[in-house]
Amino acid sequence: MDKLVIEGGRPLSGTIRIHGAKNAALPIMAASLLADGEITLHNVPHLLDIEVMLYILERLGCTCRHEQGTVTINTSQIRSHDVPEDLMKQMRSSIFLMGPLLARFGRVSVYQPGGCAIGERKIDLHLRGLEALGARIEEQDQQIICHGNQLAGADIHLDFPSVGATENIMMAAVLAEGTTTIFNAAREPEIQDLQYFLNAMGARIMGAGTDTITISGVEKLQPCTYEIIPDRIVAGTVMIAAAATRGNVTLTQCNPSHLTSLIHVLKRTGVQITVCNDIMTVSCMTRPKSVDRIVTSPYPSFPTDLQSQIMVLLSLADGFSVMKETVFEGRFKHVDELNVMGADISVDLNAAFIRGVPRLYGATVEATDLRAGAALVIAGLAAQGKTVVEQVHHIDRGYDRIEKLFQSLGASVERQSTVSKQLDFAN
Numbered sequence: 223m224d225k226l227v228i229e230g231g232r233p234l235s236g237t238i239r240i241h242g243a244k245n246a247a248l249p250i251m252a253a254s255l256l257a258d259g260e261i262t263l264h265n266v267p268h269l270l271d272i273e274v275m276l277y278i279l280e281r282l283g284c285t286c287r288h289e290q291g292t293v294t295i296n297t298s299q300i301r302s303h304d305v306p307e308d309l310m311k312q313m314r315s316s317i318f319l320m321g322p323l324l325a326r327f328g329r330v331s332v333y334q335p336g337g338c339a340i341g342e343r344k345i346d347l348h349l350r351g352l353e354a355l356g357a358r359i360e361e362q363d364q365q366i367i368c369h370g371n372q373l374a375g376a377d378i379h380l381d382f383p384s385v386g387a388t389e390n391i392m393m394a395a396v397l398a399e400g401t402t403t404i405f406n407a408a409r410e411p412e413i414q415d416l417q418y419f420l421n422a423m424g425a426r427i428m429g430a431g432t433d434t435i436t437i438s439g440v441e442k443l444q445p446c447t448y449e450i451i452p453d454r455i456v457a458g459t460v461m462i463a464a465a466a467t468r469g470n471v472t473l474t475q476c477n478p479s480h481l482t483s484l485i486h487v488l489k490r491t492g493v494q495i496t497v498c499n500d501i502m503t504v505s506c507m508t509r510p511k512s513v514d515r516i517v518t519s520p521y522p523s524f525p526t527d528l529q530s531q532i533m534v535l536l537s538l539a540d541g542f543s544v545m546k547e548t549v550f551e552g553r554f555k556h557v558d559e560l561n562v563m564g565a566d567i568s569v570d571l572n573a574a575f576i577r578g579v580p581r582l583y584g585a586t587v588e589a590t591d592l593r594a595g596a597a598l599v600i601a602g603l604a605a606q607g608k609t610v611v612e613q614v615h616h617i618d619r620g621y622d623r624i625e626k627l628f629q630s631l632g633a634s635v636e637r638q639s640t641v642s643k644q645l646d647f648a649n
Contacts, residue, residue: 223612223614223639224637224639225610226599226610226611226614226624226636226637226638227609227610227635227637228584228599228633228634229607229608229634230603230605230608230609230634232633232634233470234464234467234469234470234603234628234631234633235469235470235632236471236472236630237472237473237474238460238472238473238627238630239473239474240452240456240457240460240473240474240476241265242265242453243411243452243454243455244267244271244272244453245385246412246415246450247263247272248275249318249412249416250416251272252275252319252322253393253416254279254284254295254297254322255279255282255319256325256393256423257297257445258445259296259445260295260296260297260298261295261446262294262446262447263294263448264448264449264450265291265449265451265452266292266293266450267622268288268291268623269621269622270615270618270619271315272288272293273288274312274313275316278306278309278310278316278319282301282302282319283299283300283301284297284299284300303329303331304331305319305332305333307333310334311335315386316332316335317335317348317386318393319332320332320352320366320368321352321389321393324357324373324394325394325395325397326397328369328370329370329371330367331367332365332366333364333365334366345386345387347380347381347382347384349366350378351378351391351404352391352394354377355374355391355402356373356374356398357373370394372399373394373395373397373398373399375398375400375437375439376402377403378391378405380404380407383406383408383409383433383520385408388435389408389413389416391404392404392417392420392430392437395439396426396437397439397441397443399439400438400439401436401437401438401439402437403435403437404436405433407429407432408520409432410520411431411451411454411477411480411521414430415451416430419448422448423443424440424443426440452475452477452480454476454477454480454481454525455528455593456621457481458527459531459621460473460627460631461481461488461495461504462488462531462600463603464504464506465506466600466603467604467633468507468508469504469505469506469631470505472502472503473501473504476500476501476502477500482522483522483523483524484524484528487513491512492506492508494507509538509539510535510536510538510540511540512536512539514543515544515545516532516536517548518545518547518548518549526549526553527593528593529593530556530594531596531597533545533560533567533576533597534560534582534597536576536578537560537565537566537567537579537601538580538582538604539576541578542576542577545573545576546573546574548572551572553594554569554574555590556590556594556597556598557569559588559590560601563585563605563609564579564581565579565582566578581604583605583606583607584605584607585610587601589613589614590613592617595614596617596624598611599617599624599628602635603633623637625637
């Protein structure tokens with residue numbers, strides 16, 4: 223297994239281009255199944271989750287290629303609508319295949335998806351939404367079989383603004399007869415990107431980015447070429463790392479409007495941020511200030527996917543901060559690892575209490591999930607001495623060679639392999 227070895231204490235400096243958003247690319251790749259022909263997607267990052275999705279599509283019969291940030295998917299020879307169990311267990315985002323396969327073929331079978339262990343993430347909202355469109359759902363042990371040869375538009379109210387459920391319903395509804403309205407829809411930028419992609423294929427969708435989305439069904443979609451939006455979580459991770467190391471970093475090809483909640487929090491800590499179109503510069507020359515309270519919540523509030531990273535900065539701040547996690551109950555697993563490095567953090571249920579310390583110290587720590595791993599890398603960059611981050615495969619799910627990203631900004635970080643590693647999708 224790979225590990226990252228970091229010599230900390232170097233301020234990050236330089237310019238970095240932000241790669242495409244994993245959380246936009248995955249549902250868009252799934253949505254490519256709605257059209258018959260070749261779809262071309264630009265600005266797709268090289269990530270473990272992306273490769274798993276491509277392999278699933280190939281197992282279904284698609285021909286796929288991923289070269290230099292461009293993915294091509296030819297869906298004209300699909301021979302199966304049964305998503306393999308072994309691959310679904312590797313990645314939660316495989317659930318996105320339900321909506322498009324059901325819409326195009328009238329049947330789909332999937333299994334309970336896997337992914338990061340950050341708490342319970344049920345798919346009830348996905349299933350209820352598809353049932354509202356007319357699907358019949360059977361559950362056999364871990365397998366879920368959906369039938370729906372004649373989906374029909376419906377009014378659907380989500381109990382929680384789930385990103386995945388919103389996107390799955392959108393993809394199923396585009397080929398349904400009549401109009402579908404999703405109330406209490408998630409508002410994330412990745413949902414807007416999915417709308418733009420589907421509309422580029424001929425769908426008729428309005429309202430993504432608000433809490434009400436309207437989908438007017440069409441008979442058929444056509445292949446298209448599309449460019450994925452920048453990854454706001456990768457951008458946020460770099461911004462926090464720049465602040466934690468007392469550095470000065472410029473981010474290009476990002477979208478600052480997707481990061482307003484983080485920008486607000488960073489400015490409260492004293493970090494200097496300048497914005498010009500799709501370019502941001504982040505600098506922090508002095509010890510950051512504490513923030514009395516941050517609460518994670520669905521977009522546009524502070525994102526749960528940046529909670530662990532901002533906690534590193536707050537652990538180095540002057541004063542006492544409180545972080546409340548309201549989205550995933552299992553997302554404080556990084557706290558023990560940060561405390562090993564000298565942080566002073568205690569947890570009570572879904573709240574973390576952070577007393578800032580002057581510095582962190584290098585240690586051997588373990589990434590327990592994707593964003594926790596990114597947080598430990600930031601901690602290692604800011605810490606005094608050497609840090610070893612193990613279980614790097616979690617980080618590879620969402621960051622395109624994170625060590626090269628930070629090396630380009632002057633960090634001393636290298637990847638080491640204890641054994642020769644190959645992705646084995648068969649096990």
